[in-house]
Amino acid sequence: MKFTLEYAKQLDKEDILNKFREEFYIKPNSIYMDGNSLGLLSKRAERTLLESLTDWKEHGIDGWTKGKHPWFFLSEKLAEMMAPLVGASADEVIVTGSTTVNLHQLVATFYKPEGRRTKILADELTFPSDIYALQSQLRIRGYNPETHLIRVKSRDGRFLVEEDIIEAMTEEIALIILPTVLYRSGQILDMKRLASEANKRGILIGFDGCHSIGAIPHSFSDWGVDFAYWCNYKHLNGGPGSVGSLYVNSKHFGTNPGLAGWFGSKKEKQFDMEHTLTPAESAGAYQIGTPHVLSLAPLLGALEIFADAGIENIRSKSLKINQYLMDLLEHEVPDMGFSFGNPLEDVRRGGHISLEHNEAARICKALKENGVIPDFRAPNIIRLAPVALYTSYKEVIEVVQILKKIMAEKQYEKFENEREVVA
Ligand SMILES: *Cc1c(COP(=O)(O)O)cnc(C)c1O
Secondary structure, three states: OOOOHHHHHHHHHHOOOHHHHHHEOOOOOOEEOEOOOOOOOEHHHHHHHHHHHHHHHHHHHHHHOOOOOOHHHHHHHHHHHHHHHHOOOHHHEEEOOOHHHHHHHHHHHHOOOEOOEOEEEEEOOOOHHHHHHHHHHHHHOOOOHHHHEEEEOOOOOOOOOHHHHHHOOOOOEEEEEEEOEOOOOOEEOOHHHHHHHHHHOOOEEEEEOOOOEOOEOOOHHHHOOOEEEEOOOOOOOOOOOOOOEEEEOHHHOOOOOOOOOHHHEOHHHHOOOOOOOOEOOOHHHHOOOOOOHHHHHHHHHHHHHHHHHOHHHHHHHHHHHHHHHHHHHHHHOOOOOOEEOOOOOHHHEOOOEEEEOOOHHHHHHHHHHOOEEOEEEOOOEEEEEOOOOOOOHHHHHHHHHHHHHHHHOOHHHHOOOOOOOOO
16 A cells, blocks of 8 residues: 555645645656755745846845845845754854855864864764865864874764764864764764763864755754854755855854954944954854855745745655655565665654665666666765655655666666766
């Protein structure tokens, strides 16, 4: 029963978020399973982008303070919309920069080596850009990344064990940077516990939220997280190259920005043009220069949808539809060499499924040829992300049927088992 098209259609009918699907541009004859890498365009995001262009057209320079979405306050306005998604007050968030740039800013600001506390703690499964940023930050301060960047090991190459991370929080650690959700396996780290353990030891802790913001609820302030940063083009559907975000716990307001620029000024002071910076008394202090307005504008519409849908509802559907995908896979393609590389329990699973297979690269190519858009992560992972706001249960069952056919007919054999330039 559960494995029939009728059942999937019934789930769609009962889905309280189903009305949001028609707000998105969904390509006909194509099933998008990659919303965790680049979210789709919504009509609301398109509208707010076009409105911002109109503001430019009609107001020229005055668009900074006039028009529908005055640019001078856009980062703060978006922060207000973003704050509920991370469990923060509006002034603890700012929509600015990009993931990697914001990490640089936060490390430049909060990494304060002193006495024996000189090392940075990260993990061996984290996203490479974060590691490059940390290595370069250490070099700038005259430390050797080989000795000063500690990477917690994974026991199985997929997951991290919180106890291992806590054990590595020694008196030599000045700063901890961890992902909220691991980009390959989709494992959620226990942020509350890790923040509390770091707080106890007087170590600052920051999180990379790229794979969780917009997919799961957060309570950064209640958990005692010191800072966080994330991109807005994945689950948040802000568009390619969308401006990123950062969070700074209010207890750190007043800490001078490591990388200063005039957009970090108190708003009223910025145009005094003094050569002494008066930083904003908020997360806004960590902005650097003029915001990329046209890459901010789609977020106005995109975040409106999150407010309407509610992050708790999004999480409920995400769990349910991902579980449905896993159930179908187990039922329809057993004994085909697939295994799950994601946590099976709800509390530890983020917004995507990580399907492992020796032929993963070319199975992905065969999926694409059949109109299914997954993504591939070397060496053997097919990531599939049914997204709460726009994926239907019907699509999920179709994806599994297509995969079953590809495997039965060995369609993947006509492709090379190598990744594309962009995977
Ligand atoms: C997508 C992603 C990034 C990307 O960083 P950019 O600076 O936006 O290119 C960084 N970290 C993680 C964990 C990601 O998933």
